[in-house]
Amino acid sequence: MSQPSTLVDILLERASQETAAPVIYLPDGESDEVRLTYGEIDRHARALAAQLQTMTQPGDRAMLLFAPGHEAILGFFGALYAGLYPVPVLPPRPGQSPDDLLSFAADSKPSVLLTSAAIAPMIQGMLAATGSQTPVVAADAPEASGDDWTRPDVSRDDIATLLYTSGSTRRPRGTRLTHRVIIDRLRPLKEMMERISGHESPIVSWAPLSHAMGLFANVLQPLYCDRTAVILSPVAFMEKPTRWLHAITRYEGGITTAPNFALQMCVDRSTPEDREGLDLSTWKAIALGSEAIRLDTLDAFAEMYEPYGFDRRAYQMAYGMSEGFGVGTFYIEQAPDAPVHLATAFDRDELLDGRAVAVSPEAPGAQMIVRCGIVPPNEDRTVTVFDPETHLPLPEGRVGEMWIRGASVADGYWENPEATAETFGGVRADTGEGGYLRSGDLGFYHEGQLYVAGRLKDMIIVRGKNLYSVDVEALAENSHPALVQGASAAFSIEENGEEQLVTIVETEEAEPDVESIASAVRQAVGEAINLPVLSVVVVEAGSLPRTRSGKIQRYKAREQFLAAR
Structure with missing residues (x-):
């Protein structure tokens, strides 16, 4: 395949190839299959685009x-074929507030809303209630012929999609991803996949x-690599996490992506009967990202599923974000016959003081941190650790903010110059060199490997002590058997003139012993970091606010806690 300039070029190329790998969608996660060839996607996109071109202008936004x-x-490529900028967003569930959707729409100002015929009446009714006049089009039932389609004048520097950040620590912003940025990310990942799992693994x-991980892993990477997408x-x-593993077994999958909580769900919600018939021996790479990766989850998953191959x-760490669009996917070299090394123990108190000091895993105060690994060879990007206050680079062993440069970094937020300058305008104080993406993530290098310590804005400062939310949450979740792993929020609030620590934890028990749970959380946190917890709130599993990808939204949890007081 010659080097394409746009995603439209890639789809047209694949559509012309009779042997191109298919897209297989599993609505029930099991036996029900919808198979699509790229030729079918191309023909459908032409018909939808022909309809959209009668009601929009190139550069308009189409909310998906x-x-x-x-x-x-079909909707995504139909919008691209019409010269529009797709804005993928999950529709609100029945009974759910449309506030997030309305905020996305107010920011992106779409000229059309694309949806399926099945839920179009619901979307139209919701819009009518808000007084919106934006037309709704059923993408799976286009009312035009592909023969009437006019190929738009799209260049590699035009926007290919607007992805709204998940809002786990701040209000959503629309990240501008051009065709060039996306393709520059797809290319090296194709090389990495071929190195790890060959050329044909699904x-x-x-x-x-609607999430960056899903759009990238499910659609764009398979399209670019000509691999079967399941x-x-x-x-x-x-509903049943092991359906994912059975799909890997059935289709002999070699590559997948997932956040930490997906592995935890496969451990917590799996019975021997659920695992019967699994064969995971073809699974060569799982790119883990989108949230903090916990060693206990990796160990528990491996111990449960190693008997099944x-x-x-297969563990590969994928540090990335919408702004970087997978810019930080790292490669962990594992010698075939050597023990698998996924994490290193560091002194917790030293970390909180900004220093990474490796210790024995059995040492008092030792904290295991999963390593990201190394930048894959020949990557046109850098990840440098900076002091977030002085904007000077830090040496190995010092904790700071990770700044990223490279061709696969987005060029800013949609119509938000202030936020663009703040996030994408990092400048070295010593040389004046600019163009850095300020990730907002804290990390450090140790023996050439990158480690992520937490979010800069998730740093909790209580009584002069710096704490990472993820560390407090891990302590809380492991303090009592009734608590759900990967389902808590830790933050601080001001109480009587000083910052105090609050944790919210989830349980699946119908009648939990709240007093026992709260006592266990306070004891675990107090023993580890020598600080009291002002309030421990125990809620039903699934109650904490989450992003579209399943990450806990700490700022919303904090807002809800304060509103309920």
């Missing part, structure tokens, strides 16, 4: 509001198509 299903793929994923409905995965060497 799809329930889980293959229709989102990519099997369940991540929502896509599960995220609803089917959430899973190999710990």
